[in-house]
Amino acid sequence: MDIEIPYNVKEREDTGLYNSKLGIWLFLASEIMLFGALFSSYIILRTGDPHWMLHAKQAHLNIPLGTINTAVLILSSVTFVMSWVSLKLKDLDKFKMYMGITLLCSVVFLVIKYFEYSAKFDAGHYPSTHNFYAVYFTMTGLHGLHIIGGIIVNAYLWLPGAKMWETDPERFTNRIEVAGLYWHFVDLVWIFLFPSIYLL
Amino acid sequence: MSDHNVQSHIKVYWNVFFTLIAFTALTVGISYYDFGSVFWTFFIGLSIACIKGYAVAGYFMHLNDERKPVYYILALSAVFLFVLLILPISWRTSAGSHSSEHEQYIGQDEYVIFNEPEHHDNHHEDGGH
C-alpha cells in the first residue's frame, strides 16, 4: 500500500532538497558523531598510555597494503560518481559497468583487510593484546562493517533494484545519488583512519 | 543537475581522483620523514587528510553546490564534533601535569603519589590525588 509522499523525487522549493537526500545527510551527521566519538576515544587512550608507541611499533601495520586499500577505496568512490553520471546521461549499461567496478573494489578492500587481520592473528596480536590493537581492530572493523553494509545496498541497486530504472528513472537516479553519499562518507572516514592509525 | 552540467563535471571528477591518489602517495611518503616535533608530524599528516577529505566531500558528495539545510546540519554536527574532540585535550591538560618523580602510573585516570614532600598546597587546584 503506497501512499503518495510529496517531495520523494521532486525537490521541495524552499529547502531545495528531496526527502531521501535530506535523510541521508542527517544519517551521515550521526555517523560523524559516531566516528568522532571513536577518534576521540582513540586520542584519549593513546595520550594516556605511555606504553602505546611501544606496541604501535611492534605491530608492524602493513603500510603498503593499507595504501593500496586507500587507493582502491578512492577508485571505488570515483567509479560510484561515474555510475551516477551515467544515469544522468541515460546510459544504463555504463551505470552497470561503473557500479560493477565499485563493487569489485569494495570486495578487494575487504579481501586485503582479511589478509591484514589474519597476519595479525598469526603473529598472536589480538584486540585483547593491547589497546593499540583494540583500537586498530575496532575502528577498522566498524569501518569494515560499514563497507559491508554499503556492498549490500550497492549490490541490490546494481541488479534487482535497477529494475526501477524502467518505471521511475528519476527516482532511481536519486537512489544512486543518496547511496553514493553514504559510500563517499565511508571513503572519507578511511581517509582519516588510515593516516591516524597506520602512519601517525 | 542538467545534462550539460553533468558532462562538464566528468573531467572534474577524474581530476579529483588523480589528486586524491597523488595526495595519498604524498602522505605515505612524508610519513617516513622525521619532522622533529610530534606537533608538526600530526599537523601535516592531518592537514593532508583534511585536504583529501574536502576533495571527496566537496566534489564527489557535491557539497560545493549543496543547499542551505544541509550546510546547517553539517555546521551543527561540526560544532558538536569539535566538542567531542576538544574533550581529550582539555582532559589531559586540566587534570594536572604528572611530572613528579613521586608519582607512579597505575592507569589512565589515577596517579598515586608516594612519600609526597611537605609542600602540598600548590598541588591543590587540580583533581589529581
Next chain:
Amino acid sequence: MTHDNHQESFIRKYIFSTDHKWIGIQYGVTSMIFLLFGFALMIIMRYQLAYNANTGLEKDIISPDMYNALGAMHGTIMVFLGVVPMIVGAFGNYLVPLQIGAPDMAFPRLNMASYWAYFIGGVVMLSSFFIPDALPAHSGWTSYVPLATLSSGPGQTFWLVGMIFLITSSLLGSTNILVTIIQLRVPGLTWMRLPFFIWAQLVTSFLLLLAFPPLEAAGIFQLLDRVIGTHFFDPYMGGSVLLYQHLFWFLAHPEVYVLILPAMGIVAEIIANNIRKPLWGYKLMVYSSIWLGFMSFIVWAHHMFLTGMGTTMSSFFMITTMIISVPSVIILSALLMSLWGGSIRFNTPMLFALSFLPMFAIGGLTGLPLGLATSDIHLHDTYYVIGHFHHVVAPGTIFAIFAGLYFWFPKITGKAMNEPLGKIHFWGSLICMNGIFLPMYLQGLAGVSRRLANGGYDYAHAKDVLYLNEIMSISAFLLFAFQLFFIVNFFWTLFRGRYDNETDTNPWKSTTIEWTETSSPPLGHGNFEVIPNVYRGPYEYSVEGREEDYYPQTEE
C-alpha cells in the same frame, strides 16, 4: 488521490504496518506495558526498602544483588523502553504528520523498521530476566565500568545488545521525524506557525540523532571488553575508566532533555487549548527550546563532578549548567504567564498539564544545587538526586503523557474517556507522587546514598530519616493502585465508550490541523481527504470579531 482497492493481509495491516498512526499505536501500547512493568519492579524494590530483615521481617524478600538488578532494569526500562518510545515513538509518530498536514511520515517503511528494532531491543532486555541461574544487568542504568565490565553472568551483555537495537531504532526514528517536519509541511505552514509540539519534536530528534552515537561507541567498547577481553576501560592495562563516563553522559545528558521537551510540547498544546487564548511568548518558547537543545550538549560532565577532574573543567561545566537552566525557566514561565487572563477549562488533560508546571518547577529547582559543583559534593549519589530526577520525569513527563493520552484519545479512537474517573486518577497520582519523592530530598540531605538494598539502615547518618522509607513505599503502593482508575477507564472507553465521531471530530474545539481536518480516527490511507492549506498561527483563540472562540489554522 487514487486508492488501491486490494485488501491488505492482517500481517501487512497490523503487524508490519507502514501507517504512522498504527505504528504510533504500536509504540504506545508497547511502551505502556513497559512503563507498567518498570513500575512493578520499583514496587518490589520499595517493599524491600520499607520492610526487610532490619525492620522486623524474618528475612529480606530479595537479595542485594537482585535489588541491584531490579534497580538497573527499572531505570533502563523506564527511560529507554517506556518514556522515550511513548513521547517520541507514540506521540511523535502519531501526531507529527497530522499536525503538519502530511499523508504519512517521510519514510513509512523506515518507520516500521524503527518500531521493530525497538521491539526486538525490548525483548532482548526482558529476556535477561529469564537467564537460568543469572541476574539481568545489575550495574545501574548507567552501567559504569569497571563494575559493569566485571559483572557476573551474561545479564550485562544482554543489556548492551539490547541497547544497540534501541539506539538503532532511535536513529531511524529521529531521522524520519526530522525529514517529515522539514519537508512535508503543507503550504502556508511556515516555521513560526508550527504548533509548539512540533518544535519540541524537532529539537528532540536532533538531540537523539547527534547524541546517541557516542553511547553506541561506549556500548561497543564495553561489549568488546566483556566478550573478547579488550581493555578499553581497564585501568591496569592502559585503558580509561572515565572514558566510559564521558561517552555515556555525552548521550545521557541530552537524553534528559529528550525526556522533557516532548512533554513540554504536549503540555503547551493542552494549555493553549484550555485557556482559550494564544500562548504567551510563543516565539520566546521556540527560541528557548532551540537554545536548550544546543546547550544540552555541553553540560554533561556535571554528572561527573566527583571524578577528580580539574577545576577548569568543572568550572566550565558548572557555568554551562547554570546557563541551561535559563531557557527551561523561560519555557515554564511562558506557559505559566499564558494562564493570566485565560478562560480556563479544568478537564482531566488540563489538570495533568497544569500540575506539570509546579512539578517540573520543583524538579528543576532541586537540580540547581546538583549543578553547582560545591553543593554537589554533598548531594552527589544520594537520594536527593533520585528525588530531583524523578520529580521532573514522574510527576513531570509522565503526567504530560497522561495529559496527552486523555487529550488525544478522542482523536485516536473516536471515543472520549470518562471524566470523573480521570479526575480521581489525577488527584490520587499527584498526591502519591509527591508522597514518594518529596521525602527523598530529606534523606538525600541527610546523606543517604542511592542504590542501597536496605535503604540506609547500616549508616548512622541515616538513622533519623529511615522512617521515611515506609511513607514513601506506602505512597508508591497507593500510586500503583490509583493507576487502576486509568487502566479501567482506558479499556472501558475503548470497548464500551459512547461517542459519536460523525458529528464531533473536534470535541476540544482546537485550532490545530489534526483536530480540524481529520476524522476520528483519521483516514487510514493518507489522513486527509483534501490537502489542507494553512492561513494563520496555531493558537488563534478568542479572536476579535469571530463568533466561535477559536479560529482553525486551516480555515480560509
